[in-house]
Amino acid sequence: MIKIHKFKMYTWVEAISPTEDELDNITSEYRAPVKFKNYMLDRHEQPRATFDDLSGFSALVVRAIADPKVSRMLTSPIFLGFSDSLLITVCHASQQAKLVQERSKPVYDTVAEHILAILFALISPFFDQLDEISQKAEKLEGMHNRAISNRSLDELAGLKTSLVYLRSATAGNLIALQELQGTIKENLKMSPELTSQVNEEIDDLLIEYKQCQTMFDVVGDVVRETESAFGNILNNKLNQTMQFLTIWSLILAIPPIVSGFYGMNVKLPLAGRDEAWFYTIVLTIVMVLFMIVYIEKDRRFKK
Numbered sequence: 001m002i003k004i005h006k007f008k009m010y011t012w013v014e015a016i017s018p019t020e021d022e023l024d025n026i027t028s029e030y031r032a033p034v035k036f037k038n039y040m041l042d043r044h045e046q047p048r049a050t051f052d053d054l055s056g057f058s059a060l061v062v063r064a065i066a067d068p069k070v071s072r073m074l075t076s077p078i079f080l081g082f083s084d085s086l087l088i089t090v091c092h093a094s095q096q097a098k099l100v101q102e103r104s105k106p107v108y109d110t111v112a113e114h115i116l117a118i119l120f121a122l123i124s125p126f127f128d129q130l131d132e133i134s135q136k137a138e139k140l141e142g143m144h145n146r147a148i149s150n151r152s153l154d155e156l157a158g159l160k161t162s163l164v165y166l167r168s169a170t171a172g173n174l175i176a177l178q179e180l181q182g183t184i185k186e187n188l189k190m191s192p193e194l195t196s197q198v199n200e201e202i203d204d205l206l207i208e209y210k211q212c213q214t215m216f217d218v219v220g221d222v223v224r225e226t227e228s229a230f231g232n233i234l235n236n237k238l239n240q241t242m243q244f245l246t247i248w249s250l251i252l253a254i255p256p257i258v259s260g261f262y263g264m265n266v267k268l269p270l271a272g273r274d275e276a277w278f279y280t281i282v283l284t285i286v287m288v289l290f291m292i293v294y295i296e297k298d299r300r301f302k303k
Contacts, residue, residue, distance in 0.1 A: 002026065005104075010111050012104065015040070015090045016097040023090075030086055033057050036079075040090040045077040047172035049179035057083050058183045060115070062176055063169040064122040065129060066093040075169040078122065080115055087111045089118070099125070112184055116201045119177070123205065126170060126212050130219065133159055133166075137222045156230065159223050167216045174209045177202060251291055258284045 002022050005012040013026055023037050033052045036059045039045055051058045060082075063075040078100070079090035091097040103121035108114040140156055181202050258280055 007107060009109060010085045010087060010114075012114070013086070013088045014097075014100070014104075015088065016094070017092055018090060026088065030088070031055060031057075032081055032086075032088065033059075036081055039077075040079045040081075040088075043076055043092050045079075047077075047169075047176035049176045049183045051183045055083075057081060057086075060176060060180055060183070062119065062122060062173045064093075064096050064099075065125045065166075065169075066095065075165050078118075080118065082111045082115060084111065087114055096122075112198045115184075116198065116205070119205055120201075123173075123208050123212065126166065129162070129166060130212065130215055133162060134215075134219050134222075137219055137226060140223075140226050153230065156223065156227055160227070163216060163220045163223060167213065167220065170209055170213045170216060174206065174213060177205055177209065247295055250295070251288055254287045254291060255284050258287065 001016045002018060002025075003014040003016075005014060011030075013030065015022065015026065018026075018040070020037075020041060023040050026032065027034055027037055033055050036052070036057070039048075039059055039061055045061050047062050049058070049060045058081065060080040061077050062080070063077050066074045066076040076092045076096065078092075078096055079088070081088040081090075089100055091100060099121050100118055103117050104114065106117070108117065136155065136159055140152060140159075181199060184198060184202075
């Protein structure tokens, strides 16, 4: 879907999940570099900022959260192509497009102000998800003394996966924004006052992303420590279970041994008497009690 918004100083071309034919029409009509079409189409594109000398057209790719409602926090790229009189945005997720539309409702005087407004809007969901992941991590951390269920393990794995995507996206966006400062300066004609303002806002964005990245690192450490604690608890429980099974296998092995000897066709003490079955029971009980006492005193079976 393609929407054209014409403002006083520039034109905004809004593309939401565009087809290849639609992008061909955009690049030909607005004389955008054809090589940037791959950036627009690729749903796995990594963050970058680049400038085309021949056309005077710049491109910025950042990764944003695709859908905040999904448990696994996947990210998808957003393409921002711009010149002095043109801004092209390409979104592949409906939630991203909605966020861009909401932030684009005010009328901006320049392309740079519009771009920065979109970039500030895209970082907000990262902090929202950071708070949610932190709460889930704290909740899981408090389960050390309770039963660890498959659900909690699956939730922990989900947090790890989400953190991988989110940390990778923030790190890539941080690099792209650092390159954006030089790209805007080379491409857009701005007054010294506006240039200074744009640089300050980009610096603020960099600070926000650095803070977000640092907080993701902290939460990632908490999740890893929680996972390690869960592993230790599960290993300890497994050891206790194996110890319990080992003890009872030793104890329950005695009756078959006694009955097996007296069940053979050989002469054994007391085997010829009518009450021999009673003696085998008594002998079995005595040997079982002896084994229990031995296990209780043996340090190898201590918990």
